[in-house]
Amino acid sequence: MLSDVMEDYLKAIYQIQSTSGPPVSTSAIAEYLDKTPPTVTSMLGKLEERGLVAREKYKGVELTEEGETVALEVLRHHRLLESYLAEHLDYSWSEVHEEADALEHHISEEFERRVADALGNPTVDPHGDPIPSADLAPLEHDETDVLSDHDVGDYVVVTRVSDRDEEELEYLEAAGITPGTALEVTDVAPFGMVTVRTEGGDEQSLPDTVASSIRVKELEPDPDGTNGEVRTT
């Protein structure tokens, strides 16, 4: 019924909407999907006709309930696939995204169910992103904040890391920074560069782009240094 491309648009709108909130601009979508704005405009027209997005001329676009459901379905596929590839096919953290992107539009409901079963119906994927439930109920808003917003002395636990940049993920993997890792912010330099100390005591300096794609939850100050025990899953 819906083309792969339409699903990609809905997914993109969902993702942008969930960080910057509606309305989502034409140009934001264009950048996210690496298309030109006129291309996006014409696609938005088709999505509007099908009742998947609500549009206000020259303003931007917003998913309808139906559009959101489609986006959640695609996201569920994507994140289940990422989890399955990592768990059962020995993929590393950084490799799963691209493969899941290619497959997410082509799996059946049956496949989705069997993969979910094989994984024990997980609720988060390897990057810490929540996996929509089978009934596609809306996800609750992510209350965690971004590492680059923190100050020196803050203790935090990593909750999610964006899966979109493979290089970045390899870098973080090597640095031992994954969901569940506890960190102490030891320095904040101009332009967002953040230095953190990991549980082992190593210090890592993260460029602003990286620091802003890491979501964390703040812990109470912890002068005893026992944070290492928190969520070591």
Added chain:
Amino acid sequence: MLSDVMEDYLKAIYQIQSTSGPPVSTSAIAEYLDKTPPTVTSMLGKLEERGLVAREKYKGVELTEEGETVALEVLRHHRLLESYLAEHLDYSWSEVHEEADALEHHISEEFERRVADALGNPTVDPHGDPIPSADLAPLEHDETDVLSDHDVGDYVVVTRVSDRDEEELEYLEAAGITPGTALEVTDVAPFGMVTVRTEGGDEQSLPDTVASSIRVKELEPDPDGTNGEVRTT
């Protein structure tokens, strides 16, 4: 580089070619893929431009070496997927084909490798169809013959069953006829209806369409009824 659709055409030509031999007619491809002949003609033009098929006007088409390699790649994907779904995701014999068809164009080389490893690099899929090797060397011609060509009294072992008709596969599964099953032909009625006795002694009458999609290898006559031991994999 090549579109999904092109891969489908090459796979179809390969399949037709391997039973009826070249040249493959436009109308045969059209029927196999459920498209109209003009559609096929135009696609064959594109495949010819890319050097994937050789064409003689008004005659038919034949895969080039390059085209055959592509077809083998797709077939390898398809059959590895079928095997993986059956082995690791609990799919039944009859369900795998459709899912594999949807996924075969979208998996990476990496995925192919990992699935093959997970399966122990199998050489046949659940329907008995040979899986092309990773180097995509041409498959040798299938020397087995079709059940409907046999006469009363023949003893045979099932080697392959076409995977294209789901209903048929469910029927055969229920009847206990899978690759490796030994059969005795007990009756041949007009219009190709064939009756066989399975190892357990049950008799099954198979319509001609079914009997002609089962490939078998003939055994020496076996009056002792010990055929049941042959290839019970």
Added chain:
DNA sequence: AGCCGGAATTAGCCGGGTCTAAAGTAAAAG
């Protein structure tokens, strides 16, 4: 040899999804 029927091709159309170039609009800056 000539005709005829079946099969293949050509001609022409359409919708999907993309682009570039041109035009329009809204919001910020003066």
Added chain:
DNA sequence: CTTTTACTTTAGACCCGGCTAATTCCGGCT
């Protein structure tokens, strides 16, 4: 309040992959 600037949309084109209708070809039959 007007002008500038950034963003959006419209206009028009292209390629892909499909279709129907019309035409052309080939091989067999008389």
